[in-house]
Amino acid sequence: MPRKRASKKPALMATSLVLDASSQAPLHRQLYEALRTSIVAGRLPPGTRLLSTRALAEQLDLSRNTVMSAYTQLLSEGYLVGQLGSGTYVAKELPERTPAPRRAPIRTPSKSASPPPISKRGSTMAAAHAGLRATLGMVQASMAFRLGMPSVDAFPSELWGRLHHRRWQRSWRDVLSHQDPQGYLPLRRALADYLATSRGVRCGPEQILIVNGSQQAISLVAQVLLDPGDAVWVEDPGYIVAQGVLKAAGASLVQVPVDEEGLNVEAAIQLSPNARLATVTPSSQFPLGVTLSHQRRLALLQWAERSNAWVFEDDYDSEYRYVGRPLAALQGLTPDARVLYTGTFSKVLTPNLRLGYLVVPEELVDTFIAARTFSDFQSAPLEQTVLTDFITEGHFSRHVRRMRTLYAEKQALLVEEVRRELAGLIDIGPADTGMHLLGWLPPGMDDRTAAERAAAAGISAPPLSAYRGQTSGRGALLLGYAAVPERDISEGVRRLAQALR
Missing domain, CATH: 3.40.640.10 (Type I PLP-dependent aspartate aminotransferase-like (Major domain))
Incomplete structure (x- = not known):
């Protein structure tokens, strides 16, 4: 009788990772740092197979999306490699060990050197753009609930x-x-x-x-x-x-x-x-x-x-x-x-x-x-x-009619899901027009903090305060629905609920 080939078990164990639930740092960032430190220190040698995102999430009592976020960041930076049908492995050549390409020496300007001369308009645009990126950049990568996008599908x-x-x-x-x-x-x-x-x-x-x-x-x-x-x-x-x-x-x-x-x-x-x-x-x-x-x-x-x-x-x-x-x-x-x-x-x-x-x-x-x-x-x-x-x-008029029906259905689904999953955390209602809804937060809750937590969970939900100038008032999150497939609306609401709770 032929012998069965032994399978190679993943070397990563959850006990080697320490996360602090009381820390202000998002859990996906803590997991990323812990994994990266283990890889760089050699505790996870090159070629080591990691646990699947589902298995690691179960052992650490985290959401799978949190683990996926950490893995994705490490994959993009070259610390991990994915093999189709096999799993995720520590890269054989780590970024720190990869020889840097030879470059011409760069002259470092002295501290007394003046900044390059630009116009007042250029300075104003640069400042406005920096503020825009700081305010909204963290929440625009995700599809749910991205603003201003029609249904590409x-x-x-x-x-x-x-x-x-x-x-x-x-x-x-x-x-x-x-x-x-x-x-x-x-x-x-x-x-x-x-x-x-x-x-x-x-x-x-x-x-x-x-x-x-x-x-x-x-x-x-x-x-x-x-x-x-x-x-x-x-x-x-x-x-x-x-x-x-x-x-x-x-x-x-x-x-x-x-x-x-x-x-x-x-x-x-x-x-x-x-x-x-x-x-x-x-x-x-x-x-x-x-x-x-x-x-x-x-x-x-x-x-x-x-x-x-x-x-x-x-x-x-x-x-x-x-x-x-x-x-x-x-x-x-x-x-x-x-x-x-x-x-x-x-x-x-x-x-x-x-x-x-x-x-x-x-x-x-x-x-x-x-x-x-x-x-x-x-x-x-x-x-x-x-x-x-x-x-x-006549194609334009027909397209608008179809989209009006589709978006009305998506809006109704978003309201239903939020009221079921986020009762007590977000107050939402239907709107007569538009491509997004305002999810009003409880009085006293900071919407920028809520938006940051949503972004850490992979959810795009800009804070209403980012669009305010002199006025103030109750915080809210902007939830776009037009570009979001219906299945992702439900999943996005569940992830948002986990982030805010």
């Missing part, structure tokens, strides 16, 4: 590919030549028709500029309408990326509180009656999701007319309204409203498309075309032509 890739191929076959010569910096005219015509019927926007194709998303739109507005030091109303809490663009332009930001009726126009006038520009998200305020009331809409337009100021209306996700029809745009409420209106396809189709639109008053068209010409001249011509076909052949 539901993108009509095959249809888009066919339209793309057809356009290239028919008009590649036109695509390869320079286009109008204002944008592809048939696309502007299609957009003018769509905005008139779906959003009540008053414009012709000659008032539309095709831009590379809403960020370029606000950048062009700042270049054309603002001088350094000009006061600008911004929502508080509000969209901090747009605020960074305005800061870089030298604007003086006036943080205006937002309540259940949206931007408080009366408070804004008291704070800065002579502001040059007001930036608003009236249909679905980011991040609170409230709608600017009709009374305040009229008050805002009257202030702009009276003060010779302008309103920048960011209509970033108005297609996703789950109760009734989408609200009419602020731009179309009155004739000759002093409003610049922008929308983007990043939230409806995919962020990688990098296409949006800016509707400007007729008297500003030539100036904005000049600004676009000196910016980057044009958006991608081929994508503009494909998007034109996607809209005019």
